[in-house]
Amino acid sequence: MSEKILVIGANGQIGTELVNALRNIHGAEQVIASDINSPAQAIRHSGPFEFVNVLDKANLHHIFTKHQPTQVYLLAAILSAVGEQKPKMAWDLNMTGLIHVLDFAVEFKTKKVFWPSSIAVFGPHSPKEDTPQYCVMDPNTVYGFSKLAGERWCEYYYTKYGLDVRSIRYPGLIGWRAAPGGGTTDYAVHIFHEALRKGSYESFLSAGTALPMMYMDDAIRATITLMDAPPETLSIRSSYNLAGISFTPEQLAGEIKKIISNFEISYSESDPRQAIADSWPKSIDDSYARQDWGWESAYDLPAMTEDMLRNLKNVMEVKDKGERL
Numbered sequence: 001m002s003e004k005i006l007v008i009g010a011n012g013q014i015g016t017e018l019v020n021a022l023r024n025i026h027g028a029e030q031v032i033a034s035d036i037n038s039p040a041q042a043i044r045h046s047g048p049f050e051f052v053n054v055l056d057k058a059n060l061h062h063i064f065t066k067h068q069p070t071q072v073y074l075l076a077a078i079l080s081a082v083g084e085q086k087p088k089m090a091w092d093l094n095m096t097g098l099i100h101v102l103d104f105a106v107e108f109k110t111k112k113v114f115w116p117s118s119i120a121v122f123g124p125h126s127p128k129e130d131t132p133q134y135c136v137m138d139p140n141t142v143y144g145f146s147k148l149a150g151e152r153w154c155e156y157y158y159t160k161y162g163l164d165v166r167s168i169r170y171p172g173l174i175g176w177r178a179a180p181g182g183g184t185t186d187y188a189v190h191i192f193h194e195a196l197r198k199g200s201y202e203s204f205l206s207a208g209t210a211l212p213m214m215y216m217d218d219a220i221r222a223t224i225t226l227m228d229a230p231p232e233t234l235s236i237r238s239s240y241n242l243a244g245i246s247f248t249p250e251q252l253a254g255e256i257k258k259i260i261s262n263f264e265i266s267y268s269e270s271d272p273r274q275a276i277a278d279s280w281p282k283s284i285d286d287s288y289a290r291q292d293w294g295w296e297s298a299y300d301l302p303a304m305t306e307d308m309l310r311n312l313k314n315v316m317e318v319k320d321k322g323e324r325l
């Protein structure tokens with residue numbers, strides 16, 4: 001039987017890339033992109049689109065009834081930095097939205113649900129280096145504890161209702177196709193844009209702040225690999241640790257400098273995102289993902305930097321040309 005896949009929050013940094021990757025695999029008509037806002041340029045012409053507000057139960061129920069999805073990817077969320085500015089809204093969207101989707105997935109017998117968690121589930125007392133799957137978790141951001149609570153709900157629906165929910169604790173994601181949306185790791189995308197536009201960047205995180213990161217191509221491949229894995233191979237139904245590359249702003253700037261030799265980085269003195277970054281792991285132990293579904297990242301720091309700069313440069317040249325015409 002062919003799949004009918006609903007992607008909720010399709011306009012975001014992951015959604016825009018995932019929708020097109022899924023359309024390439026399953027066919028354009030099988031993948032319904034949906035978002036609360038009008039479709040992003042990247043997904044507008046590649047297949048069907050629906051307006052969906054995950055907090056509006058009647059609207060969401062209508063979409064499940066209309067499309068009877070066999071798989072749902074719920075990507076709508078408020079990330080760490082914006083979550084601290086709008087804590088109640090972040091909790092509501094991240095939690096109530098998830099429970100609505102889990103409930104409808106049970107009601108409509110959806111075969112599989114994907115929901116993203118994050119390294120933000122860890123907190124100041126979690127081990128910083130090679131943070132293990134199971135350890136002390138005391139997240140101190142609304143985003144972080146909404147993700148931790150969400151993980152518990154996912155496991156609960158799996159155990160209690162047999163719902164096949166799968167999840168990854170994403171590190172900071174870096175891609176050239178879409179902008180990041182209000183996270184603490186966003187500097188690692190902005191830096192590339194400004195390196196090409198201005199030759200300089202002021203980082204809101206300090207020079208030595210190491211964080212777990214991942215190139216988007218790896219993240220999309222990980223997501224699809226996890227969703228394709230036979231259910232009996234999965235030992236974790238909360239969310240899998242996933243590791244890509246760990247680096248500091250200084251190390252990333254050094255790598256960019258190898259390609260743009262006059263690139264300069266400076267560091268802002270005080271930014272609220274620094275405290276969030278300081279509470280998170282520096283690197284992640286992802287041995288469960290490796291053992292259970294054969295995960296292996298492909299991009300290291302030099303490969304990611306080279307690919308980012310090359311693709312972003314092309315995109316900017318095409319855009320500038322378009323604006324001049």
Ligand code: AKB
Nearest residue numbers: 079080118183184185
């Ligand atoms: C954020 O910075 O909030 C996100 C994340 C690590 O989950 N990119």
